[in-house]
Amino acid sequence: MEDKEKVMAEAFVLIVDDEKEFLESISARLENRGFAVDTANSGDQALEKIHGALYDAIVLDLMMPGLDGMATLKLALQRKPDLQIILLTGHASVQHGVEAIRQGALDFMEKPADLDALVTKIREGKDRRMELDAQSREEAVRAALKKYGW
Amino acid sequence: MGFWEKLKPDFWDRRDSELELLNYRRLWRTTFWLAVVVTLAPLVFLAGINFYQFARQYELQRNEIDNNIQRLMGTSRVQISYFLDERRAALTYVSLADTFEQLSDLRQLSAVFSRLRRSFGGFVDLGLIDGAGIQRAYVGPYNLAGRDYKEQDWYKEVQIRGIYVSDVFLGHRNFPHFVIAVRHEREGEPPYVIRATIDTGRLNELLRATDLQPSGDLFLLNQQGVLQTPSRLYGGVLARFPLLTSPPGEWSGIKQMEDAQGAPVLVGMARIQGTPLTLVVVNQPKALLQKWDLLRINVIIMVSLSIVAILVVIWWVSSTLVSRIYEADLKRAATLHEAEYTNKLASIGRLASGVAHEINNPVAIINEKVGLMQDIMGMSPDFPHKEKFLRQAKVIQDSVRRVSEITHRLLGFARHLPLKSEEIHLEALIKEVLGFLGKEAEYRNIDINVRIPPGIPTIQADKGQIQQVLLNIINNSLAALEHGGEINIAVAPQGEEQVAISISDNGVGIAKEHLNSIFEPFFSTKGKQGTGLGLSITYGIVRKMGGHIEVESEQGLGTTFTVILPRKQSSAAKPEAAAE
Numbered sequence: 001m002e003d004k005e006k007v008m009a010e011a012f013v014l015i016v017d018d019e020k021e022f023l024e025s026i027s028a029r030l031e032n033r034g035f036a037v038d039t040a041n042s043g044d045q046a047l048e049k050i051h052g053a054l055y056d057a058i059v060l061d062l063m064m065p066g067l068d069g070m071a072t073l074k075l076a077l078q079r080k081p082d083l084q085i086i087l088l089t090g091h092a093s094v095q096h097g098v099e100a101i102r103q104g105a106l107d108f109m110e111k112p113a114d115l116d117a118l119v120t121k122i123r124e125g126k127d128r129r130m131e132l133d134a135q136s137r138e139e140a141v142r143a144a145l146k147k148y149g150w
Numbered sequence: 151m152g153f154w155e156k157l158k159p160d161f162w163d164r165r166d167s168e169l170e171l172l173n174y175r176r177l178w179r180t181t182f183w184l185a186v187v188v189t190l191a192p193l194v195f196l197a198g199i200n201f202y203q204f205a206r207q208y209e210l211q212r213n214e215i216d217n218n219i220q221r222l223m224g225t226s227r228v229q230i231s232y233f234l235d236e237r238r239a240a241l242t243y244v245s246l247a248d249t250f251e252q253l254s255d256l257r258q259l260s261a262v263f264s265r266l267r268r269s270f271g272g273f274v275d276l277g278l279i280d281g282a283g284i285q286r287a288y289v290g291p292y293n294l295a296g297r298d299y300k301e302q303d304w305y306k307e308v309q310i311r312g313i314y315v316s317d318v319f320l321g322h323r324n325f326p327h328f329v330i331a332v333r334h335e336r337e338g339e340p341p342y343v344i345r346a347t348i349d350t351g352r353l354n355e356l357l358r359a360t361d362l363q364p365s366g367d368l369f370l371l372n373q374q375g376v377l378q379t380p381s382r383l384y385g386g387v388l389a390r391f392p393l394l395t396s397p398p399g400e401w402s403g404i405k406q407m408e409d410a411q412g413a414p415v416l417v418g419m420a421r422i423q424g425t426p427l428t429l430v431v432v433n434q435p436k437a438l439l440q441k442w443d444l445l446r447i448n449v450i451i452m453v454s455l456s457i458v459a460i461l462v463v464i465w466w467v468s469s470t471l472v473s474r475i476y477e478a479d480l481k482r483a484a485t486l487h488e489a490e491y492t493n494k495l496a497s498i499g500r501l502a503s504g505v506a507h508e509i510n511n512p513v514a515i516i517n518e519k520v521g522l523m524q525d526i527m528g529m530s531p532d533f534p535h536k537e538k539f540l541r542q543a544k545v546i547q548d549s550v551r552r553v554s555e556i557t558h559r560l561l562g563f564a565r566h567l568p569l570k571s572e573e574i575h576l577e578a579l580i581k582e583v584l585g586f587l588g589k590e591a592e593y594r595n596i597d598i599n600v601r602i603p604p605g606i607p608t609i610q611a612d613k614g615q616i617q618q619v620l621l622n623i624i625n626n627s628l629a630a631l632e633h634g635g636e637i638n639i640a641v642a643p644q645g646e647e648q649v650a651i652s653i654s655d656n657g658v659g660i661a662k663e664h665l666n667s668i669f670e671p672f673f674s675t676k677g678k679q680g681t682g683l684g685l686s687i688t689y690g691i692v693r694k695m696g697g698h699i700e701v702e703s704e705q706g707l708g709t710t711f712t713v714i715l716p717r718k719q720s721s722a723a724k725p726e727a728a729a730e
Contacts, residue, residue, distance in 0.1 A: 019514075021518075021519070025518035025521070032525045032529065063507075089510075090506075111511065112518070113514070
């Protein structure tokens with residue numbers, strides 16, 4: 001994907017799910033709504049992609065073969081604590097939800113999810129990330145000011 | 151059997167045949183009768199032996215008394231016979247020692263009379279009667295000389311038998327007397343009779359001198375049953391002896407009779423040969439018989455009281471025992487039943503959660519595919535049947551939503567979250583729940599009245615769970631109501647430990663045959679609109695919290711659900727733990 005497109009897009013989203021059909025259609029739909037979408041079909045692939053790009057939000061399936069959603073969430077946040085991750089699962093339970101939020105996920109949604117709700121969440125994620133960005137930039141500016149004593 | 155109706159054990163008519171493990175009536179009967187036999191048999195046996203021994207003892211004593219009477223009768227008879235023989239011999243001697251002529255001389259007769267009086271005593275008079283029956287000479291207090299006895303019975307008898315002993319009569323100075331007459335007979339001499347009247351005083355002394363028991367009696371009777379000597383028990387001379395039914399002398403020996411008071415007496419009789427007299431010995435073995443009676447009555451009373459006491463105790467013990475077993479068995483059966491039910495719910499829960507999860511993934515794909523189709527169609531220019539396609543897609547999406555609703559509820563049903571516990575104000579909670587449903591009620595013109603008396607205590611429970619319970623039940627009530635119905639919600643404390651929340655509607659009610667299954671999963675009367683999981687989940691939650699739900703319903707009149715919750719969560723209230 002071109003960088004220019006990413007900038008133009010409403011947000012840059014990574015979808016992680018082991019169901020290929022699901023990935024295809026949801027990314028098509030999100031793109032139709034003006035999002036830039038990247039996909040991964042396993043936890044490992046997702047971690048790789050996170051390493052190489054800056055996503056506004058990540059939609060992560062909880063139940064996957066190999067590295068599951070919860071483990072991927074932990075590892076991803078260890079590497080980039082400001083990632084905005086939305087967990088999506090067919091096996092919704094409050095336990096999992098609480099666990100995910102505690103680990104630092106943005107939210108926890110049940111499959112099949114309403115696309116509008118998902119879109120709203122993704123936007124929220126992007127806003128939060130921007131805010132965090134602004135904060136860190138401000139901090140950087142403040143630190144620089146301090147340093148150079150203007 | 152009114153008696154039995156009052157006494158029968160409590161469980162007798164209770165019939166929960168599904169829960170009964172034993173035949174309790176038979177158990178009771180076996181226990182009761184076994185105990186009765188085991189306790190009463192030795193008692194009755196011992197009492198019988200006791201009785202038999204007493205009877206033996208009595209028999210022995212009775213024999214002793216009989217022997218006593220026999221001995222007394224023997225000696226007395228000999229003495230009386232001897233007494234009479236003596237007097238008769240004396241008269242015979244007089245007739246042999248002197249001739250008729252000598253005795254006709256009054257001086258000679260007086261001399262004989264005085265000798266007799268001196269040597270034997272008791273002679274009152276003495277007379278000489280010739281062959282024609284005329285009294286030739288007489289010594290005594292009466293003026294009987296010259297009297298003709300020829301036609302009198304005694305004279306005839308003495309002529310035939312040679313001797314005559316009379317009955318006792320009251321003669322001189324009202325003393326009892328009797329007469330002895332002896333016929334004199336010698337070859338070549340005309341026959342004559344010597345007759346003497348004898349005072350019975352000596353005879354009485356003789357009888358009195360016997361070693362009679364203090365309660366006994368000894369006397370003589372004539373052939374008519376008239377007392378010839380005074381008795382202690384039956385009056386003086388010439389009184390009738392009351393106990394005889396037949397003339398004396400018909401039998402001899404010892405008989406047991408009853409006196410006028412009905413007390414038993416032993417009567418011994420013996421004829422005295424050659425006289426009209428019968429010797430009678432009466433013994434009243436009162437002391438002995440009374441003792442026997444007393445013993446017998448004592449034994450009977452003791453045994454009867456013991457039997458009654460034993461029966462009462464055995465009845466009580468066997469009834470209590472079998473009732474307790476019955477209650478325990480019933481409780482156990484109910485627990486088993488409940489455990490089975492809980493188990494069933496738990497395994498259905500596991501199954502449901504598995505199924506829900508497996509379904510959710512493909513449903514999510516369908517959802518996205520349909521969504522994509524709609525997106526594409528939305529962006530495409532008009533093509534043939536575009537509207538139709540959009541409508542179909544919409545229906546698919548609605549159906550997907552319905553499927554996902556069901557799977558979410560299934561997942562909710564399968565949840566095994568540990569309960570959180572917090573203080574809950576029921577009033578606030580109910581208001582909150584009604585906040586969700588108020589719109590629908592308003593729209594359908596349904597009145598919801600909440601009556602909560604002040605001072606209802608807070609309860610400790612999981613707020614979300616109670617919300618779900620109330621939501622489910624009120625939802626059901628709403629579904630049961632027509633436009634313009636009414637729902638009443640009331641809260642009341644139930645004892646110290648519990649709080650009851652009752653939700654009643656005046657809707658369609660629940661059919662009787664459905665009442666038992668409404669808490670079972672997948673049971674629904676709402677047709678396509680219901681999943682049949684709402685009440686089942688509700689039931690599971692309430693049980694988990696240590697409470698229970700009661701339902702009353704009348705078809706056409708309405709339904710009342712009463713949720714009874716403990717005020718505090720007890721650690722024991724986790725039946726699910728065993729099922730997991």
